[in-house]
Each structure stands twice: as C-alpha cells, then as structure tokens.
Amino acid sequence: MNNAYPSSNQLEPAAIAARIDRPLVLVGLMGVGKSTIGRRLAGALDRSFVDADEEIERAADRSVSEIFEEHGEAYFRDGERRVIARLMEEGHGVIATGGGAFVDAETRALVLEQGIAIWLDCDLDTLVERTSRKNTRPLLKTGDPREILFNLKEQRSPAYSQAQIHVVTDDGPHEATVARILQELAAWQ
Numbered sequence: 001m002n003n004a005y006p007s008s009n010q011l012e013p014a015a016i017a018a019r020i021d022r023p024l025v026l027v028g029l030m031g032v033g034k035s036t037i038g039r040r041l042a043g044a045l046d047r048s049f050v051d052a053d054e055e056i057e058r059a060a061d062r063s064v065s066e067i068f069e070e071h072g073e074a075y076f077r078d079g080e081r082r083v084i085a086r087l088m089e090e091g092h093g094v095i096a097t098g099g100g101a102f103v104d105a106e107t108r109a110l111v112l113e114q115g116i117a118i119w120l121d122c123d124l125d126t127l128v129e130r131t132s133r134k135n136t137r138p139l140l141k142t143g144d145p146r147e148i149l150f151n152l153k154e155q156r157s158p159a160y161s162q163a164q165i166h167v168v169t170d171d172g173p174h175e176a177t178v179a180r181i182l183q184e185l186a187a188w189q
C-alpha cells in the first residue's frame with residue numbers, strides 16, 4: 001500500500017500497474033514536466049522509466065543542442081523517431097518524450113497503438129517560467145521564448161489532444177499531478 005497516492009478511484013498504484021500492459025508515454029510541450037512527472041509516476045507504479053531525449057543523446061553521443069547545431073532539426077527528428085520506436089519495443093514502464101515527438105505522425109500512431117499517451121498540459125506562463133531555468137533547448141534560442149512557446153502550443157495541441165489521457169498540471173506539488181494521472185489510469189479501460 002502506498003499512502004502517498006491513496007485516492008485514485010479506490011485503486012492502489014499496484015492494482016493500477018497490474019492492469020496496464022503497455023508503456024505509458026508522456027507527451028506535451030517543453031517545460032511541462034514530462035521527465036520529472038514521468039520518473040515519479042514510474043516510481044509510484046514500480047515500473048521502469050526512460051527519458052527519450054537522454055536516449056537520443058546517448059545514441060548520438062551528443063547533446064540535443066549539439067545535434068541541432070551540427071545536423072539540423074530534420075536529422076534530430078529522424079533519430080528521435082527511431083529511438084522512440086526502439087523504446088516502445090523494449091517494453092519500458094514509463095517513457096518521457098521530447099516535446100516534438102508526438103507531433104510526428106509515425107511516432108504518434110505507434111504510441112497510440114502500442115502505448116497509452118498521457119498529454120501533460122499547463123498554461124503558457126508556467127511553461128515560460130520553467131523553460132527559462134535551463135538553456136538547453138535549441139528551439140527556444142531562435143527568438144522570444146514566450147512567442148515560440150505560444151506558437152508551438154497552437155500548432156501542436158491538435159496532435160497532443162489525440163493522447164488517450166489529458167492531464168492539466170499547475171504549480172502545485174508533483175505528487176498532485178501523479179495522483180491525477182493515476183486517477184485517469186484507474187478509470188482507463
């Protein structure tokens with residue numbers, strides 16, 4: 001029994017985990033907290049966690065910024081598509097994806113067919129504030145981050161909205177977001 005998440009539609013995390021036979025894939029914009037929440041969600045469900053951007057960096061032996069600088073975005077997207085396909089096959093419990101991954105039609109179809117996509121969503125101010133803490137995101141270096149994030153939110157929301165589960169996060173504790181996801185998973189058939 002895990003007292004940190006007691007009220008997920010009466011189902012304890014272990015009971016929820018037992019019902020889920022496919023990877024949980026966190027999607028959504030940069031700064032929404034996919035990696036942080038993903039790690040905690042995996043911990044709550046006692047499943048493995050993997051971060052797709054870290055796997056891309058490992059495979060390329062370069063940071064995401066370096067891949068963008070040296071080879072451009074299209075090259076990064078090709079690698080991202082291949083790495084996520086591999087991660088889906090490997091049967092990880094929880095996969096955090098980079099913000100553009102689920103916008104790719106091929107990756108989206110794969111995730112929707114073989115996994116459960118969870119769209120983490122929050123307001124623009126929060127995204128701007130959180131992404132300002134790190135300087136590692138190449139797409140935000142090309143102009144005003146707020147304007148870029150606003151435009152990406154507009155462009156990408158139709159893709160993100162195809163996720164099976166949608167959870168809106170706020171500035172509250174991560175446990176609250178994890179509890180919300182568990183609640184959605186408990187109700188998920």
Ligand code: S3P
Pocket residue numbers: 028029030031034053064097098099100101136137138139
């Ligand atoms: C990107 C998001 C980043 C990373 C790359 C591109 C995007 O991941 O994959 O910088 O297109 O939104 P995070 O969402 O983890 O920041």
